Amino acid sequence: MTRPVTFLVNPAAGGGLRPAAVQEVVAAFEALGGDAEVVTSPGADALPDLVAAAAASGRVVASVGGDGMLSHLVGPAAASGARLAVVPAGRGNDFARMLGLPGAPADVARVLATGTTRAVDLVAWQPPGAPAERLVAGSVYAGIDARAAVLVHRMRRTPGPLQYPLGALRAIATYAPGRFRLDIDGEVHELDAGMVVVANSGFYGKGMHIAPDAALEDGVLDVVIVAAASRLRLVRSFPSIYDGSHVRRPEVTVLRGRRIRVAADPAPGRGALDVGADGEPLGVLPALDAEPALVEVRPAALEVLVPDLSRG
Structure with missing residues (x-):
C-alpha cells in the first residue's frame, strides 16, 4: 500500500480543460495500490481547512492545477506540516518544471506512490499594513x-x-x-x-x-x-x-x-x-x-x- 493522497483540484486550471487529467493520474495511482481522495476546490478561502484536514489524517496534499493553485496551497501546507505533491495541470507549471517533475499521468502517479521528500524554500510577501504574510x-x-x-x-x-x-x-x-x-x-x-x-x-x-x-x-x-x-x-x-x-x-x-x-x-x-x-x-x-x-x-x-x- 502506498501513501494516502488527497487531490485538491482547481476546476479552472488550464482554462478549464486540464483538470480532467487528474482522472488518469488517480487511476494510475490506485493501480499502484494508492489511497486516493479527490476534492474539487470550492475556492481559495476553503483551501486552508482542506489542507489542515488532510495533514491531520496523515495524507499527502496534491495540488492539481498550475502555479496559481499552488500559490494558495503552499502557505497552508507549510503551516500544517503537510507534505505537498504537484500534479501539473495549469498554463505554466513552472514550479513543477523547477522541481524536475514529470507530466505524463503514469509518471506523476509513480512520484506520488514512491517519490521522496524534499524540503524547499518559500517566499514570504507582506505589504505594509497587511495582518499576515x-x-x-x-x-x-x-x-x-x-x-x-x-x-x-x-x-x-x-x-x-x-x-x-x-x-x-x-x-x-x-x-x-x-x-x-x-x-x-x-x-x-x-x-x-x-x-x-x-x-x-x-x-x-x-x-x-x-x-x-x-x-x-x-x-x-x-x-x-x-x-x-x-x-x-x-x-x-x-x-x-x-x-x-x-x-x-x-x-x-x-x-x-x-x-x-x-x-x-x-x-x-x-x-x-x-x-x-x-x-x-x-x-x-x-x-x-x-x-x-x-x-x-x-x-x-x-x-x-x-x-x-x-x-x-
Missing part, C-alpha cells in the same frame, strides 16, 4: 511581467502556448519604467527599471528562465532587475529570457539577498505598479514615500514530493 513558491515580481500576467488572465480564445509570449510582448509595447527602491539585506539601490523579480524558483511565465542561478534550497532569493530600456531593445532581447542568457545583457542586473524591501513610483501619468506572484495578482507596490513592502525567504519551509532517483 503570504507564502508563495516561485517568485514575486513587479513591472512588465506583472502587467503581462494581468493580460494573460484576460485571454480566453488565445491558444495556450501563445498566451505568455503574447502577454509579455503586449506588456512591453505599453510599458513605461518605474522608479524602484530596493533595500537588499540593508544595501539600498534606487534606479529606473522596467521590471524587478524576486525569485526563489528559476522559472516563470511558462518556461521563461528568469533567474537561471536560483535554487530552491539555498536560503537566498535572486533579485533580477531589468533596467529602463527602449521598447525595441526589450522586444529584441525577449527571446533570450527562455534560455537564461538575458542575464548577460547590460540592462540586466542580478543581486541576491534574504530580506528585500521594495517600493516604487510609476512613470508620470501612469497608475501604480502592479505586483504579482506565481501568476496571481497581489495588488500594487507602495510608493517611494510610503512604507515599503517586504519580501523574505523562508528556508526549508515546505516538504514536497519529487522523483526518487535512486529507483532508476
